[in-house]
Amino acid sequence: MDLFLEYLRAFLCGGLLCLIGQILIDRTTLTPAKILVIYVVSGVVLGGLGIYKYIVQWGGAGATVPLTGFGYLLAKGVAQAVEEGGLLGAFTGGVTAAAGGISAAIFFGYLVALIFKPRPKG
Template sequence: MDMIFPYLRAFLCGGALCLIGQVLIDKTTLTPARILVSYVVAGVVLGGLGIYPWLVEFGGAGATVPLTGFGYLLSKGVARAVEEQGALGILTGGLTASAAGITAAMFFGLLAGLVSHSKPKS
């Protein structure tokens, strides 16, 4: 029974983040792009305030996989780089921390583009 609780917490955490996004889409005039950017910024702010690590501890992948997790990763990388390199870390920390994820996204996007055969809509 203890093995199911991490999955349940991840489901609840990720589901809550998705629910908030869906409510914002349905009940506000915000565009999906602005909501996605807001999620990244929220992850950065909550990570900088020290709140998001608690959410990651509770929700696991339910907190790290959504875009708020990407924002948290950026803030964590910047904080670590500033400790190590000083002010230069402000510019380099976020990209250094997220380089593997960005590279994987680009690689798999390229792979999907090569495998699929897109056609014009007309």
């Protein structure tokens, strides 16, 4: 039963974040790129303020997988690197913390490009 509740909370948290994004797309003149930036910056700000960790504790993967989770990961990495290495950590911590996800995105993007032969539209 605990596993079911964990999945349910992840679904609700991720679904709510997606719902907010869809409402922003449908009801505002914001472009998807601007919404992406808003989500990442929101994750950074909420992570820096210490609020997003409670959302992650409740929502699990529903909070860490969306773009706000990426922003949270950057903020968490910067905070840890600054604590360990001083001011230089403000420049290196975010990328270091997100290196695994960034590397996976590049690798799998390249793999898919090899398999499907991308071409420009038109």
